[in-house]
Every structure is written in C-alpha cells, then in structure tokens.
Amino acid sequence: MSHELYACLYAREFPLQALLRLRPELRGNPVAVLSGHPPLEMICSMNRAARLRGVALGMTRVEAEAIQGLRLLCRSIECEIAAREVLLECAANFSPRIEVTGGETWCTCLLDIAGTERLFGPPAEVAHRMREALAGVGFRASVAVSANFHAALLKAGASGGVTVIAEGQEAAALENLPLDALNLPEMQAETLAIWGIRSLGELAALPAVELIARLGQDGKRWRDIASGTLPHQFQPVEPQFSLREFCEFESAVEQVDSLLFVAARMIDSLATRAAGHALSLALLSITLRLEGGKSHQLTLRPALPSTDRKFLLKLLQIELAAHPPQAAIVALTIAAEAGRAGTVQLGLFLPQLPEPSRLDVTLARLKALVGEDRVGSPVLEDARSADAFHMEAFALGAPGHAMTDRRPRIALRRLRPPHPVRVFCTDQKPVAFHDGHQSYSIAVAYGPWRTSGCWWAAGDWDRDEWDVLITQEQRAHLLVNDRSQNRWQLEAVYD
Amino acid sequence: MPSANALRLQIERTLESRFPAALSPMPQTVRETAAAGIAEIDSLLSGGFPVGAISEITGPATSGRTCLALAFCAERTSEGKVCAWIDVNDALDPESAAANGVQLRRLLWVRCKSKAERANGKPWSRLEQALRAVDLLLQAGGFAAIVLDMGDIVVEHGSRIPLATWYRFRQAAEQSRCCLVVLGGAAYAQSSAEIVLECAPREARGQTVLQGYAFDVQLKRQRAVSANASINRSAMGAMRKPAASTPAASTWTAPNAWATGATA
Secondary structure, three states: OOOOOEEEEEEOOHHHHHHHOOOHHHOOOOEEEEEOOOOOOEEEEEOHHHHHOOOOOOOEHHHHHOOOOOEEEEOOHHHHHHHHHHHHHHHOOOOOOEEEEEOOOOEEEEEEOOOOHHHHOOHHHHHHHHHHHHHHOOOOOEEEEEOOHHHHHHHHHHOOOEEEOOOOOHHHHHOOOEHHHHOOOHHHHHHHHHHOOOEHHHHHOOOHHHHHHHHOHHHHHHHHHHHOOOOOOOOOEOOOOOEEEEEEEEEEEOOHHHHHHHHHHHHHHHHHHHHHOOOEEEEEEEEEEEOOOOEEEEEEOOOOOEOOHHHHHHHHHHHHHHOOOOOOEEEEEEEEEEEOOOOOOOOOOOOOOOOHHHHHHHHHHHHHHHOHHHEEEEEEOOOOOOOOEEEEOOOOOOOOOOOOOOOOOOOEEEEEEEEEEEEEEEOOEEEEEEOOOOEEEEEEEEEEEEEEEOOOOOOOEEEEEEEEEEOOOOOEEEEEEEOOOOEEEEEEEEO | OOOHHHHHHHHHHHOOOOOOOOOOOOOOOEEOEEOOOOHHHHHHOOOOEEOOOEEEEEOOOOOOHHHHHHHHHHHHHHOOOOEEEEEOOOOEOHHHHHHOOOOHHHEEEEEOOOOOOOOOOOOOOHHHHHHHHHHHHHHHOOOOEEEEEEOOOOHHHHHOOOHHHHHHHHHHHHHHOOEEEEEEOOOOOHHHEEEEEEEEEEEEEOOOOOOEEEEEEEEEEEOOEEHHHHHHHHHHOOOOOOOOOOOOEEEEEEEOOOOOOOOO
C-alpha cells in the first residue's frame, strides 16, 4: 500500500476570484475581467453569470460593453499576488508540504496530506474542510484527493466540488476526462486526434511500446499520467507568513466611508489570518495610492496587539479624519505586523485602569481634537533650564517611581508663552510692573535667582528670577529678567 | 394621646397623594472617598474627595487650588491608578507636578490649543476642546481622577457652560467611578457638584526666600455624606435630622519645592 496522499486545491478564474474576494457583493452579478493595455483589452476571466450572458474568453472591451448588465473589472496582478498568498496560507493550515502550480487564469495548491488522518479525519472530510476554509477567505475551489499527484491535479481541474479517488482507482477516475486536460502540444494533440483518441482512458489503453516508438518518451509520460501511475518528485515551497492585503479601485475613491468599507474586509482578513497562527495585529501600515502618483502613509499601532476588527477600523477612521489624503484614492494596501495577543491577569485588588483598546481609541480622538503633540505624559528633561520637558505617548503599565516624601509643595502655573511686562525697579529691585492692561505694585520681591547655561549651544539662557508678591491681590508671580535680551517676562503664577 | 410617630404616619398618609413621605427624611447617599493627600483637607472633607462625583476647587490665583489638585493626583497615582489633567490654558508645570509627588508616567496631560496654534482650522475654542476631552475620557472609563483645569479662564466664559453638560459629566463620573475635579475661579457646576471648596491665600512665608504659602480652605457645599462621616454618625446614634452646620474651614500650608530640600 502506498504512503502517498495528495490533495489538490484548484481555484478557477483566479483573476476574477482575486478581485471579488474583497467585494463579495459583486459575486451574484455577471462580472468579467479585462487584461491587457487599452485599446487591446480582452476578457481573460469571467464568472458563471457572465458566461450565461454570452461572454467568452478573448472578447474585446467593445464587445463586452455591448452586453447589458455586465460588470467589467481590470485585472490586477498585485491583487492576484496578495490573493495567492492568502490561498497558500489557508492551505498551510492543513499541511506544511505544499507545491504550487498555476496557469494564466487558475491557481493550484497541491498538499501532501499523508498522515493527517488523525488530525483532520478521512480524506473526504479533509477535502470538505479545505473547501470550507477556502470559502471562508473568499475563494471557490474544487478539491480532489488521490494517492497520485497528477491524478489529483487532473481531477480537481476537471470537476467541481470534492472528489476522492480511492487508491488503485486512478485510471478509472480519469478515463472519461478529455484529452485537453493534459495540455498537450498542438502537434501531438492533432496526431492523437487523427488516431481517434479523445479521452484519457483511450490514451491509457494504448500499448506502451508502440506509443513510445511513435511519440517518444513524452508519449509514455502522457500515458502514465492518463493511467494515474506516473510518480512525482514533490517540490514543496516554504510559505512565508506575510500579512498584506491589496485592493485596487476601479475608479478613484474620494469618500472615506467607501474606503472604510473595503478596509474593513481587508482588516478582517488580516485578523483572521493572524488568528490562524495564534497571533494578533500589532501594527498596521496603510498605504493609500493617490491620483497623480503620490502616496499617503498611515500607521496604526494599538497599545496591545488586537484582532478586533471594529476597534482597528475605528482607529483607522480616526487616523484618516486626523490626516486626510490630499487627493482621491486609487489603491489601498494594508500590511500588518503580527504580535502576541495581550494577556491581562485580572484581579479583584488591582487598581481600576482604562481598557487598553478603548484607551487607544480615546487617545486617537484626543489627538485629533487638540493635536498629535499635545496629548501624552510629560517627561522631565535632565536640564536646569526652565520648563524643560517633552511629551511621550501615554501608556498603561508604565513603571512609576515611588516618592517617599509626598508633602504638598506650592505649584507654578506657567504662562505659555511668557507674557512680556514692563518692570520698574528701585535699587535694582522690581517695585512695580505693567502687563499691558494694568499696573501692579510689588509688596515683596524675593531674588534675584540667577541661572545660566548652555552657553556653548544655540539654546543658551542667562536670566534672573524674582518671586514677587503683588500688593493689591495676594498673588505671587515669577518674574524673569532675560539678561541676554534685556527684557522682562511674567513666566508663571504660584498657586 | 397619640404618639409622635402615630401623628407623623397619619399626616404622611393624608398627604401621600401630593407629597410621598412628607415628614420622613430622604435617605442620604453615602459616598466612597479618596484621600486628597493633605491631612487638613482630608479631615475637612471627612476622608477626602468623593469618588464618582464632581468636586470643585474654586478661588483666585495663588489660593493653592493647583497645589491641592496635584496633591490629589499624587495620592491617586501612588496607588497605581491613572489620572488625566485637562489643561484649558496649557498652564500645568510638570516640574511642580513631580515635586508634589505625581507620577508623571501615570498622568495623561491634554493641552488644549488656542486659536492661533490651531493649524487645521477646527472651530473649537480651548474650553470646548477641554469639555470634549473630559467627555471622551469619562466615556472611556478607568481614570481614577480627571482634573479639568479652568483656573485661568474668564469666569463669564466658564459660567456659560450649560448645566446639561455638568449633569452629563456627573452621570458619567458616577458610572465610571471617577473623581472629576474642576479647578476654576468660581463654582461652575452648580447643583451637579458634590462638593465645592473655596480656597483663598492667607499669607506668604519667608524673609529672603519665598518659603511657602498658607492657604485657607472653606467647604462651601457638600451634598452627600462621606463614608467616614456616616460611620461616625452611626456611632453617635441615629439622628433623624442632621444639626445645622456652619461652613467648615481649614488652613494648610504648602512650602516651596526648594525650601525644604525636596527634589523633583
């Protein structure tokens, strides 16, 4: 008994399927795909509804446009590459040994499924599961299972649905298939036609020696394929796990809502694929190709890797609102980086904290409201200049330093930018100042506290600070004399 | 002769259709409190600021409002919780916050922009931005304290905030168990505020160096009973009607950051 068992996934009309995968609403309608450069565009792929309307391969655009209700799409090689990756990744869930073949309008994955019975059940069940999995990612494919590689490939290409060929029954399963299934060279196909050979069964019935004498070793090879006995050297590919989706629009999209409609499906597909590897989406890079050749980049980086489509879509919506593209969108690419899904250990006595995904959305909204650089946590800089800090992104779980002495200190309220004032001095001590609206007499002035620094760089400072108490109102101000520019500024109020 | 209880019941039954439970005092809400971080204020408020409610800290400049709010944030962040500071006039000094003990990595600072700073031409003023930000953060939940700093805005502008907005904030704060602290020149939240503290400067301290300030704090309004006060009251025995109380007041001092050798 042979230990080989192959399953063949055969996706017909692949250019069309690659385009309709992210547009399921078009599936019931007659749709055809045009390939080539204008004006020499020709139909290269179509669905059943289009075929029933009279669409045929090789029709020109003008002929196709004459058919009422037919939706014409342009072929996108980038879409097909992305779809092929998805197909391969889906197949990789069933077996790590995959060989990929393909033609102009079809895509085939052959899986070595020997030994997977304990995981997925008998061959028929594996085949059904594969078909369902492919339907889940938007492909319609036929599946054939056989102990012979070529028999599985031929049967899957010739029949729809699921076919399981029992071991030893390959010849019987293939005998009714037309000779065209072998894709013979034109001359040999004609010779066989003259001999009256129409099916694989008839070819397999020819005597081997006489066939070799007339057609050479190729003849023997075709005969072995037709009888389901030709062995195959399996050449597995290593499927690379890359999360990337691409969609090219028929006409430029100007409304963000329309874009989000497609983006939702792409994010959904990426999340499903990542979840298949027990991963989540840690980063999304969105590239919008704009009219005129420019591109617009957006990056979404959730606090925790997530597979929640609604949440990621909301982030994208807010990001698009904050950074809208400057022209209509021609194509959309979403590439994702996978990360381990965040695990949170809950506890009764843990402090109440915001939910990370909701916090992400809230922070994105706040940034859209007040500005990117004005939301976050302040971080003090290791400098002695006034107001030296920078903003960093607010993150949960950031380690905090424990202060041993937490007594209240009188705080400053900064005026940003500092308010220029006119100061009147007596004995080099401020006694009053005028802020442009009102004059204030100073009751007590503490100072001056002289600081200077960074004289070797551009951001140098040299200033005298005065803590002044106003007579009329019991207010304390921080007055600063910028010695380098000889000007007084009201910098802060004590509170 | 009928007893007082019987008389009360009879009157209540008679007026039942118009005033349900006319002579029975309304059940008082007992609120959980969060320590303010200043012993005098905690004692004044019988435990601290109410959780899930709006607290207002009012007063002029140099009345200790910011210091009080920072002390509260320091207390909350030291418990491992996160706080937000919605800064209408971009006035927060991170150095002062750190000196007060606020763990800056647990503080979300939202700095509203002025019209001149806005590049994208969005039509919100600083105050509107701040109110939207508070709304978003209250809806997000999980923040132990949100400080809405309106300390430098004109009182007339703050008074124009619709009462419906404050009512919405009160509801949201209650649901998310967040302490919403409003800093301002006057009390803006009206009946939606659980407590109103009025701060005032008392005196500056220091001869050659401004060493600190003493502040007066007066509790102008307290709607609900704090959990600690309720325990004390129940220990004293059930009182049908609380005794009329004069506004409570306290004095506290805040030294300057360098005056006591503290480092940020």
